Amino acid sequence: MSPARLVAYDVIAAVRDSDAYANLLLPARIERARLSEADAALATELTYGTLRRQGFYDAVIAIAAGRPVDAVDAPVLDVLRLGAHQLLSTRVATHAAVNESVALARRVAPAAAGFVNAVLRTVSRRESDGWRELVAEEAGSPDQALAAVHSHPRWVVRALRAGLEREGRGDELVALLEADNASPRVNLAALPGLAGDPEALGEPDRYSPVGLTADRPLALVAEHHGRVRVQDEGSQLAALALSRVAPVRDGERWLDVCAGPGGKTALLAAEALAGGASLVANEVVPARAELVRRAVAPVPLEVPVHEGDGRELDPAALGAPGGFDRILLDAPCTGLGALRRRPEARWRKTPADVAELTALQGDLADAAFRALAPGGVLAYVTCSPHTAETHGTLGRALERWGAAAEQLDTAGIVQALSRPPLDLAGDGRTVQLWPHRHGTDAMFIALVRKR
Incomplete structure (x- = not known):
């Protein structure tokens, strides 16, 4: 059977x-299987495409099988999802999609091979649009129809709608859901002062002054030994908003509180080096702290990486007894802003996670604000557009900080x-980026100065 x-x-089973x-x-897994470039591309498309559209495929499979998917053994369901993806969202020939799926079923659940064959042949009798219409008709409510057709849990659909409606852009919901299910192009950051002009390396990003895309991105990363890095354009803008909020004064002290895995840390390190600032990183998880060390290694700046709870920051112990300037x-957040790149997150998180995460975000924000020097600037960033994690967490923190905090014109x-102007909504004191509108992850950025 196909190694891809x-x-x-x-991967889907894991x-x-x-x-x-x-x-x-x-x-x-691709490296271990020694897949060819073509097979690696197929394995990538099958993995991410199946995970992104899992909710839709489950609705299709339930109708085609005549039973709810929770009545299907998990390994068999994974085979069916992979087969449905090939039939409904790729150019794989019908006979190949069905036959390869049956061969896979014989390998992982031999007794179910006939069932897999029957279900997928039923799936193959309708085009994708026809299945979307039928799935929507079978749904119990408009939100359930949106959730099933666009493969997002209902609570996520409602959270995304609330984020858009806060900006007066609720009519963009379907475009956002579709963008979450699109395969994003690999985006790169050229560390300023170290990697050269992005325009000389590839196609410059639309917005980020240090971002680019390239035909062979991973080869470009390897050639530049970490000074060109894989990084979403929204993440670049979040880090640059802090480093370029004002001209850097020589001797400034900067801190990255929750630094893992280190992409923003590396960009901040390059910016600190250029401006004569120092940078300290903090990360609570040892394995992620090691990723941070690797990320900053290509930057000729000593960046201490401490392993500690960001809620217990001690500026003096981190080398800044008077506090940090930036x-x-x-x-940490639900990650609902990066569903294009981490599609399984939508199936892992629940509404109960939001309460726990917002409490943690508030504690971290308080610790970070305490660690600021007078006049210092805090960048509060989340890769989530959930209003509880963005405006909710920030608003409650600002109430606690009172007159000591000044929101900046983020x-x-x-x-x-930014290169050209961004299409931003809201009052200007915060920035919410969106996949469908900006082609970035849905990063939230807010800058606050300590008086």
């Missing part, structure tokens, strides 16, 4: 069985560093 399909199945992260596991808090600052 077997790799895709193994995501289900052990909460594996597809973006970390898939490259290792602090980045890229707070939109104006981000617009000033």
Whole structure:
């Protein structure tokens, strides 16, 4: 059977069985299987495409099988999802999609091979548009129809709608859901002062002054030994909003509170080096702290990486007894802003996670604000457009900080560093980026100065 399909199945099964992260596991499985470039591309498409559209495929499979998907054994369901993806969202020939799926079923669940064959042949009798119409008709409510057709849990659909409606852009919901299900192009950051002009390396990003795309991105990364890095354009703008909020004074002290895995840290390190500032990183998880050390290694600046709880920051212990001049808090969040790149996150998180995360975000924000020197600037960032994690967390923090905090014109600052103007909504004191509108992850950025 196809080695690409077997790799895709193994990754999807690991995501289900052990909460594996597809973006970390898939490259290792591709390398271990020694897939050709074409097979690696197929395995990638099958893995991410199936995970992104899993909710839709489950609705299709339930109708085609005549039973709810929770009545289907998990390995068999994974095979059916992979087959449905090939039939409804790729150019794979029908006979190949069905036959390869049956061969896979014989390998992982031999007794179910006939069932897989029958279900997928039923799926193959309708085009994707026809299935979308039928799935929507079978749904119990408009929100359930949106959730099933666009493959997002209902609570996520409602959260995304609330984020858009806060900006007066609720009519963009379907475009956002569709963007979450599109395969994003690999985006790169050229560390300023170290990697050269982005225009000489590839196609410059639309907004970020240090971003680019390239035909062979991973080869370009390897050639530049970490000074060109894979990084979403929204993440670049979030880091640059802090580093370029004002001219850097020689001797400034910067801190990245939740630094892992280190992409923003590396960009801040390059900016600090250019401006004569120092940078300290903090990360609570040792494995992620090691990723931060690797990320900053290509920058000729000593960046101490401490392993500690960001809620217990001690500026003196971190080498800044008077506090830090600039602090980045890229707070742990639901990750709903990066569903294009981490599609399994939509199936892992629940509404109960939001309450726990917002409490943590508030504690981290308080610790970061305490660690600021007078006049210092905090960048509160999340890769989520959920209003509880963005305006909710920030608003409650500002109430606690009172007159000691001054919200800055974050939109104006981000617009000033962007190449063309961004289409931003809101009051200007915060920035919410969107996949469908900006082609970035849905990063939230707010800059606050300590008086």
